[in-house]
Amino acid sequence: xxxxxxxxxxxxxxxxxxxxxxxxxxxxxxxxxxxxxxxxxxxxxxxxxxxxxxxxxxxxxxxxxxxxxxxxxxxxxxxxxxxxxxxxxxxxxxxxxxxxxxxxxxxxxxxxxxxxxxxxxxxxxxxxxxxxxxxxxxxxxxxxxxxxxxxxxxxxxxxxxxxxxxxxxxxxxxxxxxxxxxxxxxxxxxxxxxxxxxxxxxxxxxxxxxxxxxxxxxxxxxxxxxxxxxxxxxxxxxxxxxxxxxxxxxxxxxxxxxxxxxxxxxxxxxxxxxxxxxxxxxxxxxxxxxxxxxxxxxxxxxxxxxxxxxxxxxxxxxxxxxxxxxxxxxxxxxxxxxxxxxxxxx
Amino acid sequence: xxxxxxxxxxxxxxxxxxxxxxxxxxxxxxxxxxxxxxxxxxxxxx
Numbered sequence: 381x382x383x384x385x386x387x388x389x390x391x392x393x394x395x396x397x398x399x400x401x402x403x404x405x406x407x408x409x410x411x412x413x414x415x416x417x418x419x420x421x422x423x424x425x426x427x428x429x430x431x432x433x434x435x436x437x438x439x440x441x442x443x444x445x446x447x448x449x450x451x452x453x454x455x456x457x458x459x460x461x462x463x464x465x466x467x468x469x470x471x472x473x474x475x476x477x478x479x480x481x482x483x484x485x486x487x488x489x490x491x492x493x494x495x496x497x498x499x500x501x502x503x504x505x506x507x508x509x510x511x512x513x514x515x516x517x518x519x520x521x522x523x524x525x526x527x528x529x530x531x532x533x534x535x536x537x538x539x540x541x542x543x544x545x546x547x548x549x550x551x552x553x554x555x556x557x558x559x560x561x562x563x564x565x566x567x568x569x570x571x572x573x574x575x576x577x578x579x580x581x582x583x584x585x586x587x588x589x590x591x592x593x594x595x596x597x598x599x600x601x602x603x604x605x606x607x608x609x610x611x612x613x614x615x616x617x618x619x620x621x622x623x624x625x626x627x628x629x630x631x632x633x634x635x636x637x638x639x640x641x642x643x644x645x646x647x648x649x650x651x652x653x654x655x656x657x658x659x660x661x662x663x664x665x666x667x668x669x670x671x672x673x674x675x676x677x678x679x680x681x682x683x684x685x686x687x688x689x690x691x692x693x694x695x696x697x698x699x700x701x702x703x704x705x706x707x708x709x710x711x712x713x714x715x716x717x718x719x720x721x722x723x724x725x726x
Numbered sequence: 727x728x729x730x731x732x733x734x735x736x737x738x739x740x741x742x743x744x745x746x747x748x749x750x751x752x753x754x755x756x757x758x759x760x761x762x763x764x765x766x767x768x769x770x771x772x
Contacts, residue, residue, distance in 0.1 A: 381767060381768075382765055382766060382767025382768075383765070383766050383767065384763065384764075384765050385763065385764040385765075386761070386762065386763045386764075387761070387762045387763075388759060388760075388761050388762075389759040389760055389761070390759070399765065399767050402769075492728060493730070495728075495769050496728075496730045496732065496767065496769055497730070497732045497765075501732065501734075502734055502736065505732070505734060505763050505765060506736060506761070506763075509761065511758050511759070511761075512758070512759040513756050513757055513758055513759060514757075514759070515759065518750070518751075518752065518756060518758075519750035519751070519752070520750060521749075521750050521751060523736070523761070525749065525750070525751075526738070526740050526758070613749075
């Protein structure tokens with residue numbers, strides 16, 4: 381549980397809830413050796429969340445999400461997959477799992493602060509807060525309505541999906557990963573981890589694509605989208621179709637001086653959407669968003685200050701009628717801090 | 727157990743047009759008021 385003090389320039393309050401960067405969870409892992417090289421296993425990971433802190437807003441400290449897994453005091457399955465692993469050939473996992481670019485930006489950060497505030501932290505902490513302009517709400521638009529990225533409003537990061545995932549064995553510090561899921565969601569990533577003297581490096585880069593905008597759950601009061609990649613809207617799929625294609629790419633790295641724990645983390649991500657959906661005549665859709673933060677912090681904690689700027693551009697007149705142009709979003713994040721004795725979540 | 731504190735600040739602007747008006751975005755540029763947040767808590771591993 382954490383305390384969340386917020387101030388939107390007009391009002392301020394303190395809420396109490398679960399830090400949803402990494403909520404409580406229980407993991408069951410069973411593995412059996414087949415021989416000296418081969419092994420097989422099954423992973424089941426269950427989330428246990430109390431009072432969700434990424435679904436409240438100025439009007440209520442209760443979750444405003446109609447999605448059952450975003451409600452208070454629920455459990456749900458985060459991962460459920462079986463795998464076959466070879467020391468020489470790598471691992472293939474089948475089932476509900478993180479895609480190859482899942483937490484791509486976050487998992488390039490091996491430090492302790494990753495557990496409480498990562499690249500997805502800023503949009504998670506913005507939760508469902510309504511934006512204000514000159515003190516007034518803007519037609520009930522929320523920060524997630526303005527920010528982009530289909531997973532926790534973080535361009536470049538993918539999500540957990542039903543996929544077949546492959547991870548190569550370590551080759552001089554390099555690990556290749558790729559995943560594919562039904563309705564054609566796929567991605568690939570490379571991870572590099574190495575130590576040079578007192579300095580360690582962890583870097584990740586990846587690319588993904590999807591033609592599945594997800595499935596609409598038509599709750600009359602507040603529809604929401606599950607599965608797929610809701611790159612344009614998390615409340616509708618109609619504006620994504622036809623011929624929807626979403627691509628994302630990201631790169632991030634952490635360099636750490638091991639004796640002191642000092643480290644620098646930087647990340648970049650982008651999401652681009654193509655659709656033949658015809659928006660109102662004379663307009664095309666183009667969106668960008670970027671955010672960044674870079675701040676000093678003290679050793680072994682998650683203290684960080686930052687600045688997040690976002691913008692959404694949809695404008696420009698073109699000959700009518702016209703299909704939508706690509707929509708893009710970019711994120712840049714960075715951190716300078718110190719951490720020792722860290723443990724990275726999986 | 728690890729104690730932590732996080733501070734963040736956000737602001738920005740966005741530009742809406744006819745395509746986004748349906749979702750509630752005003753047409754033209756809208757400046758967003760700054761939003762501050764301070765999060766504190768503890769992480770415990772069992």
